[in-house]
Amino acid sequence: MTPDTLILLSLFVWFLPLGNFVLLIFFHRRIPRNGDWIATSVVFGTLVLASIILVSKFMLYQADIIQTNVRWIDFKVLHGGSPLGVELGILIDNVAAIMLTVVTLVSALVHLFSIGYMRGDVRYGRYFAYLGLFTFSMQGIVLTNNFFLLYVAWELVGLSSYLLIGHWFEKQSASDAAKKAFVVNRFGDVGMFLGILILYATFHSFRFDVVFNGIRSGIFPGGSEPWLTIAGVLIFCGAIGKSAQFPLHVWLPDAMEGPTPVSALIHAATMVAAGVYMVTRTFAMMTGDALLVIAYTGAFTAFLAATIAVVQTDIKKVLAYSTVSQLGYMIMGLGVGAYTAGFFHLTTHAMFKAGLFLGAGSVIHAMHYALHHQGDHHTDPQDIRTMGGLKEKMPITFWTFFIYTLAISGVPFTSGFLSKDEILAGTWAFAQLTGHTLIPIVAFSVAGLTAFYMFRLLILTFLGNHADDNRIQYIHESPHVMTIPLIVFATLSFFIFYSFNPFSAAGGWFAQLVKPPDFVVPSAMAATSPALFAETVHNVHLPAMLLSILVAGLGILGAFTTYYWKKIDANALAQKLAPIYKVLLNKWYIDEIYEYVVVNGTKRVSTILAWIDNTIVDGIVNGVAKLTVILTHGVRHTWTTRSIPALLYIVASALLSLYLGWEAMLTTLPETSSPMTVIQSGIVGVVVSALSFFLFYGGVGGFDAKIVDGLVNFVATLSGVLGLLLRRIQTGKVQTYILWALIGVVVLFIWFR
Amino acid sequence: MIVDVLTWLQQPGLSHFLIVSAIVFALGLYAILTRKNAIMVLMGIELILNAANINFLAFSRYSTHSLDGHIVALFVIILAAAEVAIGLAIVLNIVQNFNTANVDEIDRLKE
Numbered sequence: 001m002t003p004d005t006l007i008l009l010s011l012f013v014w015f016l017p018l019g020n021f022v023l024l025i026f027f028h029r030r031i032p033r034n035g036d037w038i039a040t041s042v043v044f045g046t047l048v049l050a051s052i053i054l055v056s057k058f059m060l061y062q063a064d065i066i067q068t069n070v071r072w073i074d075f076k077v078l079h080g081g082s083p084l085g086v087e088l089g090i091l092i093d094n095v096a097a098i099m100l101t102v103v104t105l106v107s108a109l110v111h112l113f114s115i116g117y118m119r120g121d122v123r124y125g126r127y128f129a130y131l132g133l134f135t136f137s138m139q140g141i142v143l144t145n146n147f148f149l150l151y152v153a154w155e156l157v158g159l160s161s162y163l164l165i166g167h168w169f170e171k172q173s174a175s176d177a178a179k180k181a182f183v184v185n186r187f188g189d190v191g192m193f194l195g196i197l198i199l200y201a202t203f204h205s206f207r208f209d210v211v212f213n214g215i216r217s218g219i220f221p222g223g224s225e226p227w228l229t230i231a232g233v234l235i236f237c238g239a240i241g242k243s244a245q246f247p248l249h250v251w252l253p254d255a256m257e258g259p260t261p262v263s264a265l266i267h268a269a270t271m272v273a274a275g276v277y278m279v280t281r282t283f284a285m286m287t288g289d290a291l292l293v294i295a296y297t298g299a300f301t302a303f304l305a306a307t308i309a310v311v312q313t314d315i316k317k318v319l320a321y322s323t324v325s326q327l328g329y330m331i332m333g334l335g336v337g338a339y340t341a342g343f344f345h346l347t348t349h350a351m352f353k354a355g356l357f358l359g360a361g362s363v364i365h366a367m368h369y370a371l372h373h374q375g376d377h378h379t380d381p382q383d384i385r386t387m388g389g390l391k392e393k394m395p396i397t398f399w400t401f402f403i404y405t406l407a408i409s410g411v412p413f414t415s416g417f418l419s420k421d422e423i424l425a426g427t428w429a430f431a432q433l434t435g436h437t438l439i440p441i442v443a444f445s446v447a448g449l450t451a452f453y454m455f456r457l458l459i460l461t462f463l464g465n466h467a468d469d470n471r472i473q474y475i476h477e478s479p480h481v482m483t484i485p486l487i488v489f490a491t492l493s494f495f496i497f498y499s500f501n502p503f504s505a506a507g508g509w510f511a512q513l514v515k516p517p518d519f520v521v522p523s524a525m526a527a528t529s530p531a532l533f534a535e536t537v538h539n540v541h542l543p544a545m546l547l548s549i550l551v552a553g554l555g556i557l558g559a560f561t562t563y564y565w566k567k568i569d570a571n572a573l574a575q576k577l578a579p580i581y582k583v584l585l586n587k588w589y590i591d592e593i594y595e596y597v598v599v600n601g602t603k604r605v606s607t608i609l610a611w612i613d614n615t616i617v618d619g620i621v622n623g624v625a626k627l628t629v630i631l632t633h634g635v636r637h638t639w640t641t642r643s644i645p646a647l648l649y650i651v652a653s654a655l656l657s658l659y660l661g662w663e664a665m666l667t668t669l670p671e672t673s674s675p676m677t678v679i680q681s682g683i684v685g686v687v688v689s690a691l692s693f694f695l696f697y698g699g700v701g702g703f704d705a706k707i708v709d710g711l712v713n714f715v716a717t718l719s720g721v722l723g724l725l726l727r728r729i730q731t732g733k734v735q736t737y738i739l740w741a742l743i744g745v746v747v748l749f750i751w752f753r
Numbered sequence: 754m755i756v757d758v759l760t761w762l763q764q765p766g767l768s769h770f771l772i773v774s775a776i777v778f779a780l781g782l783y784a785i786l787t788r789k790n791a792i793m794v795l796m797g798i799e800l801i802l803n804a805a806n807i808n809f810l811a812f813s814r815y816s817t818h819s820l821d822g823h824i825v826a827l828f829v830i831i832l833a834a835a836e837v838a839i840g841l842a843i844v845l846n847i848v849q850n851f852n853t854a855n856v857d858e859i860d861r862l863k864e
Contacts (some may be wrong), residue, residue, distance in 0.1 A: 321845075733784070733856075733857050734785050734856045734857075734859075735787075735794075735856065735857070738785055738786060739786060742782070742786075
């Protein structure tokens with residue numbers, strides 16, 4: 001297993017899904033079962049390859065960074081600077097190897113699940129083709145070693161996300177959601193693009209290592225240190241868009257209009273985690289200030305989304321806001337410096353959140369079937385108020401869902417407990433080191449809220465009695481292709497796969513593989529060094545763990561007293577806290593604010609611009625035209641109706657021509673003149689004056705009518721005659737003309753050869 | 754013989770690009786001459802424009818090594834975009850008036 005072999009394998013992992021896409025998008029109608037078996041088996045194949053890469057990276061090249069580069073474009077030396085070019089390459093470090101496996105694993109299981117969930121769909125083949133395109137694009141983000149490919153792959157996942165959200169584009173809400181996701185992401189991507197441009201303009205390379213080495217050697221964008229912070233924050237803007245951070249989180253809940261397995265793959269486990277992954281990639285170049293921005297953005301997003309998730313009633317919307325909240329958690333973890341914990345949470349969250357979405361998909365599938373059998377087309381199959389009591393009918397879905405819920409709530413012995421606990425300890429340590437106590441307070445309260453709303457979802461969906469006694473008999477467990485992925489994800493939600501110690505991930509293979517990189521920014525601007533941070537985390541780990549168990553327990557207890565034992569009436573509580581409840585139900589009015597500021601603002605600016613165009617620009621053009629018409633009308637009027645001005649015109653032109661003739665005579669008269677030459681120049685003068693009078697006077701009438709019109713008419717007649725002749729080859733068929741033109745060109749070519 | 758072809762393929766030079774461009778041009782011309790659908794004809798025109806672009810880039814790369822060819826190619830791309838916008842608008846109008854996009858049936862200027 002040489003490094004070259006690993007690179008070759010990673011290329012296979014990268015490009016095989018693209019092969020899926022190309023094959024299925026063109027030929028899915030000719031392949032049996034629309035080719036779902038090809039797509040699924042190929043992605044399972046890449047899963048095997050990715051696991052091989054992960055294991056050999058872990059066993060053989062733990063400390064190495066495997067990298068390869070190709071110089072793609074060479075601009076040579078421009079304007080006397082250093083040589084410019086674009087290098088593309090592959091980078092496999094421990095983070096990339098883990099992420100590669102996570103993406104292929106989730107993708108493979110989602111492919112499998114989709115076989116059951118999407119059966120009989122109108123665009124079944126196309127759906128699998130797009131899944132292939134997405135997997136390919138996502139691997140591009142994972143494997144790249146430069147900002148250039150990162151940006152390309154970044155836009156490609158945006159495209160595939162757009163295509164898959166709009167999979168059922170006949171539904172107005174789905175096509176709107178797809179457009180919204182695409183447009184909102186553009187806002188973040190513009191910032192990221194600017195950040196990349198700043199770095200490229202400074203370091204003349206897109207490669208991560210070149211940029212980092214440049215910063216380490218003391219070169220800064222724009223020659224000053226604040227620009228480094230600005231570049232870092234701009235690059236983070238990309239993550240704000242893609243990882244649905246405040247204020248660009250609004251697209252993710254709407255993206256739930258896509259098929260549920262897509263939500264599991266793209267909008268829970270992988271694509272939205274790309275922003276987090278990108279921050280881990282660029283972590284070393286982030287200054288302390290930039291990381292502070294990142295931490296507060298993440299903390300606020302986590303809190304905002306968690307509060308909204310508490311009042312949502314759509315099963316997928318709850319999970320969507322939970323995803324936004326957990327992504328905020330990861331971003332906050334990275335921002336406070338808990339690098340390993342942030343990425344660890346990404347991995348564990350990918351497993352249990354993909355599982356939660358697939359479980360929700362299984363429930364929706366069953367509800368859909370039951371409602372269909374009842375002939376009920378009005379009840380929303382995703383509304384948790386119409387569910388309840390599904391536990392007996394769907395045991396596998398329930399038990400796996402229960403395990404995921406435990407994991408996301410941070411109950412001990414689950415993977416989520418390990419990772420969340422690390423982040424919480426990180427925020428605590430951060431507060432101790434820097435004094436930002438708000439962050440751990442938010443972090444712990446979000447942990448409690450998460451446990452509360454997830455158990456609310458679980459209780460309302462699976463426990464208690466079903467909302468409709470008639471419907472429950474039609475509910476049945478999903479087929480094996482759908483339950484097997486659920487079981488696999490549930491298994492991977494236990495601690496044992498990440499660390500042998502259920503209470504600390506510090507000794508596990510994950511922490512061994514993923515170590516925070518040293519900052520390359522000057523130490524005066526950098527955040528707390530990883531070593532000191534790790535030590536502080538170690539000191540606060542135990543109290544943080546106990547507190548996190550406590551808040552999770554409180555959250556779960558709250559959910560059970562409210563929704564299971566009904567000791568607290570949720571509706572009465574909502575009545576009592578009506579203002580807060582209303583704000584939460586309306587998602588903090590953020591969509592409304594966007595509608596008012598961005599959409600209406602654009603419309604208003606467009607109205608103003610349209611007014612300028614219609615009134616001022618068109619006014620100038622039309623004014624010139626009108627002026628010309630007025631002037632010409634005046635002249636014509638004078639000429640035809642009034643004889644005195646006409647007479648004046650004749651006299652004036654006569655005088656002018658006499659003057660011209662006189663001038664012509666004088667200029668042709670030499671100094672030493674004989675009578676002969678005097679006569680000659682006199683003749684010239686007379687001719688000139690006669691000609692000019694003829695032109696001035698008759699030019700408008702006689703000359704124009706006779707000579708000018710005659711010439712024009714002659715040309716017209718000539719072309720008429722020629723046209724009659726040439727009419728024979730005029731068939732009216734455009735392509736014949738082109739053929740003639742081609743023949744003509746060929747003849748000319750031969751002629752002038 | 755085969756070895757010659759292989760070595761020729763391995764060392765890309767000006768002629769390689771010109772061959773590609775010629776192929777693209779010929780395909781575009783073929784599309785224009787044979788397709789009945791106006792949209793297909795427009796696509797053929799696009800191919801021809803792109804063949805020209807390849808030539809511009811290739812000649813600029815293998816002669817002065819400057820960016821002149823790139824600039825012209827960018828202009829061509831912009832013009833092509835404008836042309837397509839207008840062309841498609843015309844085709845749409847034609848389809849509305851004649852109820853067909855077949856270029857052979859559209860042989861009356863006045864309707």
